[in-house]
Amino acid sequence: MKADCRADPGARRRGSFASLRNRNYRLFSIGQSTSVVGNWMQNIAIGWLTLELTHSGTVLGIVTGARYLPILLLGAWGGLVVDRHDTRRLLLLTQVAFAVQAALLTVLSLTGLLTLPLLIAFMLGLGFTNVFDNPARQKLIGELVSPAELTSAIALNSTFINTAKLAGPGIAGSVIATLGVAPCFALDTLSFLAVILSLLRLRTAEMFPAEREKRAQGQIRAGLAYIRRTPDLLYPMIMVYVTGVLTWEFPVSLPLLTTSVFRAGPMGYGAAMAVMSVGGVLGGLVAVRRQRLTTRSLSVSAVIWGALICAAALAPNLPVAMVLLVFVGSASITFNSSAKTLMQISAVPQMRGRVLSIWSIGWLGGTVIGGPAVGAVGAAWGARGALLVGGLAAAGAGLAVPALKLLGRASRHRSPRRGTGH
Template identity: 85%
Template sequence: MTNVAHGSGRPGSFASLRNRNYRRFTIGQSTSVVGNWMQNIAIGWLTLELTHSGTVLGIVTGARYLPIVLFGAWGGLVVDRHDTRRLLLLTQICFGAQAALLTVLSWTHLLTLPLLIAFMLALGLTNVLDNPARQKLIGELVDPEHLSNAIAINSTFINTAKLAGPGIAGSVIATLGVAPCFALDTVSFLAVIVSLLRLRTAEMYPAEREDHAKGQIRAGLAYIRRTPELLYPMLMVYVTGILTWEFPVSLPLLTTSAFRAGPAGYGTAMAVMSVGGVLGGLVAVRRRRLGTRSLSVSAVIWGGLICAAAMAPSLPLALVALVFVGAASITFNSSAKTLMQVTAAPRMRGRVLSIWSIGWLGGTVVGGPAVGAIGATWGARGALFAGGLAAAGIGLAVLALSLRGGVPRHD
C-alpha cells in the first residue's frame, strides 16, 4: 500500500493559499469553472431538447473526450516539453473563442446537432493540452511540501464554484434559454487568463523540461506500468472514469425521466452534488496520509452511495443522497490526483496526468454512450446504479489485493 504524507509537520489546512501565485490561479480558475458548468448544463439540456434521447446525449458528451483518447498521451508529452503557463494561456484563449462562437450560433438558432458535436470535438482538442497543463501547473506554483495540500484546496475551490454554475444555469435556461449560459461562459474565461498573466514567474517552481527524443510516450506508459504506486490507482481511475463519472448523462436522465423535473431540477441535482464536493474537499484538505488501500475504500463507499441515490423513491431523498455522492466523488478524485502527482517524477508528470485524463475524462467516449444506452434499456435508475456497482467493484478488487499483499507497501 502506498502511503503519501502531506509534508513534514502539520501545516494549516489552507497553507497553500499563503502562496500568492497559487492563490491567484485558483481564484481565477474557480471563476471560470462557474461559466464552464453553466455551459455543460446548457449543452446537456439542449441535446435533450433536440433529440429526447439519452443515447444521443451520451454520444454528444463522449465527443468532447474523443480527442483526449486519441491524442491525450501526446498532449502530456507536449506539456512535459514546454512552458506550462504559456500553454495554458493558449488553451484558455481557444476556449473563450469557442464559447463565443457557440453563443452566436445558439442566439441565431443556427446550432444543430451536427454542429454541436463538432463543437464538442473542438473543445476536446483544446482539452488535450489543457488538462495535463492545468494539473501540472499546480506543482509549479507551490513547493513540493505543500503540493498535496494545494491539489485538495484546488478541488475544494472548484466544487465551491460548481455550487453557483448549475443553479444559475437552471434558472437562466428556464427563463431566458441556453444562449445566455454560453455568453456568460465566454466572459468567465477572462478571469483565468488574467490570473495567468499576473503570475510571478520568478516565484514559481518550474519542473525540468523533457528533451526531444523518440519513444517518450512509450516510456511514460512503461513508467506507470512498473510503478505500482501509480498503476493501481490508475486502474481504479479508468474503471470509474468509464462507468461511474458519467453524471452529465445519468443525472439528466434521472431528473427528467424518473422524477419528471425540469431544467431547474437537473441544476439542483448538480448543485447539491457540488455542496457535497465542497465537504469532500475539506476532508481531503485535512488528510495527512494517503494510500492505495484508502483510495480503494473511498471507491467502495462512493459506489455504495451512488447505488443508494439510484434507489431513492423521491427527488428530495435522491438530492440528500447526492450530497454524499458529491463528497465521496471529490474525496476519491482528489486522493487519486494527489497520489499521481506526488508519486510521479516531475519530468514525467505531464504524461502521467495525461494518462489519468484519458481514463477519468476520455473514458466518457465509451462510458457516455454506454451509460446512455443502459438508461434507455433499464431506465434512468439503472444508468446511475451501473456506475455505483463499477466503483464499488473495482474498489473491492484492489482492496482485496492490498489485504493479500498484492499491492506493494511503500511508506
C-alpha cells in the same frame, strides 16, 4: 511513495491550508474558480439543449462522449507536449482557444443556426483543446507551490472548483428557464478572461518549474512503462479508468434521473448538480485534512462512493435523492482528489504531464465509451439502472485492486525462486 504527515495537530491544521499563503496559487485559484462557474453553465446548457433537440439519453451520451474523444485518442501525446513546453504559456493558449470556441457557440445559438451536428463538432473542438489543457492545468498546480504544499494545493483546488460549481448549475437552470441557453454560452465566454488575467499576473520568479523533457524517441512508451512499474501510480490508475468509464457519467445519468424518474425540469437538473457540488466542497475539505494517502485508502474511498451512488439510484423520491447526492458529491471529490494527489506525489516532476494525461484519458476520455454506454443503459433499463451500473463499477474497482496488489506481490516473490534453479 506515500504522503504521510505525522506532525502535531496544530501543525497539521496549518499544513492543510499552507498553499493559500502562496500568492501565485491564490491568483490561479480565483481565476480558475471563476471560469468553472461559466464552464458548468455551458455544460448544463449543452445537456439540456441536446435533450430538447433529441429527447434521447443515448444521443446525450454521444454528445457528451464527443467532447472526450480527442482525449482518448491524443491524450498521451498531449501530456508529452506539456512535459516539453512552458506550462503557463501553454495554458494561456488553451484559455484563448476555449474563449473563441465559446463565443462561436454563443453566436450560433443566438442566430438559431446551432444544430446537432454543429454541436457535436463544437464538442470535438473543445475536446482537442482539453488534450493539452487538462494535464497542463493539473501540472501547473505543482509548479505554483512547493513540494510540501502540494497535497494542500490539490485538495483545496478541488474545494474551490466545487464551490464554483455550486453557482454554475443553479444559475444555468434559472437562465435557461427564463432566457434560454444562449446567455449561458455568452457568460462562459466572459469567464475565461478571469483565467487569462490570472495567468498573466503570475510571478514566474516565484514558481517551481519542472525540468522540461528533451525530445527523444519512445517518450510516450516510457511514460506508460513508468506507470506500469510504479505501484502507487498503477493501482490508482486502474481505479480511475474503471470509474472514469462507468461511474463519472453524471452529465448523462442525472438529466435522465431528474427528467424521466422525478419529472423535474431544468431547475431540477441544476439543483441535482448543485447539491453534488455542496458535497464536493465537503469532500474537498475532508481531502485537505487527510494526512496519509495510500492505495488502500483510495480503494476504501471507491467502495464508499459506489455504495452511495447505488443508494441514490434507489431513492424513492426527489428529496431523498437530493440528500444522497450530497454524499455522492462528497465521495466523488474525496476519491478524485486523493487519486490525483497520490499520482502527483508519486511521479517524478518531468513525468507528471504524461502521468496526468494518462489520468485524463481514463477519467475524461473514458466518457467516449462510458457516456453512450450509460445512456443506452438508461434508455433500456431506466435512469436508476444507469446510476446503479456506475455505483457497482466504483465499488467493484475498490474491492478488486487490493486483490490485484496481493497477486502482484505473490508473483514478485515467486520470480526470484524460479530464477535460482533450486
